[in-house]
Amino acid sequence: MSAPHSVEHPSVGVVRQAIDVARRGLVERESLVEAIVLAAVAGEHVLVVGPPGTAKSEAARRVAKALGGRTFEYLLGRFTEPNEIFGPVDLRRLREGVVEVETAGMLPEAEIAFLDEVFLGSTAILNTLLSLLNERVFRRGSTVRACPLRVCVGASNALPEDEALAAFADRFLLRCFVEPVADPFLEDLLEQGWGLGGGVEAVPGAMAALDELTRLARRVELGPVRPLIADAVRVLRKAGVVLPDRRVVRLQKLIAAATVLDGRTVATGADLWPIIYAVPTAEGQGVAREALAGLLRDAKNAALTAASAEASGGATARAMRIAATADELLALDPRAGGADPAAHADVLAAWLRRVEGVAREIDVCFAPDELPASLAEVRRRVRDALSAGNAGTP
Numbered sequence: 201m202s203a204p205h206s207v208e209h210p211s212v213g214v215v216r217q218a219i220d221v222a223r224r225g226l227v228e229r230e231s232l233v234e235a236i237v238l239a240a241v242a243g244e245h246v247l248v249v250g251p252p253g254t255a256k257s258e259a260a261r262r263v264a265k266a267l268g269g270r271t272f273e274y275l276l277g278r279f280t281e282p283n284e285i286f287g288p289v290d291l292r293r294l295r296e297g298v299v300e301v302e303t304a305g306m307l308p309e310a311e312i313a314f315l316d317e318v319f320l321g322s323t324a325i326l327n328t329l330l331s332l333l334n335e336r337v338f339r340r341g342s343t344v345r346a347c348p349l350r351v352c353v354g355a356s357n358a359l360p361e362d363e364a365l366a367a368f369a370d371r372f373l374l375r376c377f378v379e380p381v382a383d384p385f386l387e388d389l390l391e392q393g394w395g396l397g398g399g400v401e402a403v404p405g406a407m408a409a410l411d412e413l414t415r416l417a418r419r420v421e422l423g424p425v426r427p428l429i430a431d432a433v434r435v436l437r438k439a440g441v442v443l444p445d446r447r448v449v450r451l452q453k454l455i456a457a458a459t460v461l462d463g464r465t466v467a468t469g470a471d472l473w474p475i476i477y478a479v480p481t482a483e484g485q486g487v488a489r490e491a492l493a494g495l496l497r498d499a500k501n502a503a504l505t506a507a508s509a510e511a512s513g514g515a516t517a518r519a520m521r522i523a524a525t526a527d528e529l530l531a532l533d534p535r536a537g538g539a540d541p542a543a544h545a546d547v548l549a550a551w552l553r554r555v556e557g558v559a560r561e562i563d564v565c566f567a568p569d570e571l572p573a574s575l576a577e578v579r580r581r582v583r584d585a586l587s588a589g590n591a592g593t594p
Contacts, residue, residue: 209416211409212463215241216503218403218410222259222266223506227389228381232259234507235477239374240267240312240351241413242457244450245333247318247372248355249482254378260314260353267410268402269311269350276321285325286340299341308338308347311407318354319365326368333371350410359481369480373450377482385557391550413460420456421466429455432475432492439491441484451478461503473499476511489513518565519575526558526578530585555585 223233239246248256264271287306303309332338338345354372381389433448454474459467473496479485499512500520509521534547559582
C-alpha cells in the first residue's frame with residue numbers, strides 16, 4: 201500500500217537510479233552526490249569546501265554524467281577572462297557597434313556546471329555569475345539570455361575571508377565540507393579508486409525526470425512543517441547560529457525537494473534535515489546538528505540515505521544508510537553463481553573486509569536493544585556472509 205500523500209510518479213525512480221549510478225564506487229562522497237541532486241531538484245546551488253584531491257570535482261562530474269545534462273566545467277584563476285566562461289564577443293557584430301556574446305558550449309548554455317576555485321574569479325566574472333546563478337539569466341552587452349542551469353557546484357579549498365565575496369558566496373545555499381577519507385575506509389579508497397576512471401553511463405530520461413520532480417517540489421505542502429522550521433531557527437539562534445532571512449526562506453525549497461525525493465507530496469518532520477546543509481560554516485553545522493538532535497531524530501530519506509544520515513545524525517536515517525550500503529555490498533558477493541572462492545581469494549578477502557566494516561558500524565551505532573527490526577535482518581545477513589566467507593564455503 202502506498203504511503204499517504206505519496207508521489208506515484210516514475211520520475212522519482214529514474215532520479216534515484218541516477219543517484220545510484222553517480223555514487224557507485226565513491227568512498228565517503230555519497231552524501232555529496234546526493235546533496236548535488238537535492239540542490240538540482242530544488243533549483244539551488246552547492247558550495248563544496250575541502251582540501252585538494254578529495255574528489256570534489258569527481259562527485260560533481262559523475263552526477264552530471266548520470267543525469268545526462270549539458271555540462272560546463274572550468275578551473276578559475278586570477279587571470280581567467282570572462283570569455284573563457286561565458287563565451288567570446290562576436291567580432292562581426294562588434295564591427296557594427298553591437299556587443300553580442302557567442303555562448304555555444306559555454307556556461308550560459310549549461311544545465312549542470314562545476315566551477316573549481318570559484319572564489320578566484322575576477323570581479324567581472326563574479327558579478328556576471330551573481331546574476332546568472334540567482335536569476336538564471338545571462339546579461340552582457342546586448343546579449344540577454346535565459347539559462348537552462350539546474351545546479352552549479354562551486355568548489356574551494358576554504359571559505360572566503362573577504363567580505364566583498366559574501367554576497368556571491370550566499371548564492372550557494374547548500375554547503376558541503378569534505379575531508380580526506382577516514383582511516384577505516386582507506387582499503388575501500390584504494391580498491392574503489394583504482395577502477396573509478398571507468399565511464400558513467402547516463403540514465404535515460406534522467407534530466408526530464410529531474411525537471412518533473414522540480415515541478416512537483418513546487419507543489420509540496422509545507423504548511424505542516426513551517427512551525428517546526430521556525431522552531432529550528434529559534435533553537436539555532438539560541439545556540440549562536442544565525443541564518444540570514446533569505447536562507448531561512450530558501451531552505452524551504454530544499455525541504456520540498458527532499459519530500460518529493462522521498463516519494464511524498466506533504467512535508468513532515470522527517471524532511472527537515474536539509475536545514476543543516478543551509479548553515480554556511482562547518483563549525484556552525486556541527487553546532488546545528490547537536491542543537492537540533494531532538495528535532496532531527498526521525499529524519500530519513502529513501503533516495504538520499506547518506507545525505508540525510510550525515511546531516512541529521514539521527515538513528516532512522518543512519519539505519520537506512522547502513523541498510524542501503526549493506527544491500528549494495530551483499531549484491532557484489534564474489535561467490536555468487538557458484539564461483540570458486542579459492543580462485544578469487546584476494547577479491548573475496550577484500551569484499552569480506554568491507555562486509556566486516558558494515559557489521560562493525562551496525563554494532564558501534566546501535567545497542568542490541570535499540571536495533572531497528574529492519575536493520576536486525578540486515579545484520580543477520582551480514583553475519584551470515586561473514587561466517588560463510590570465513591569458513592571458506594561458497
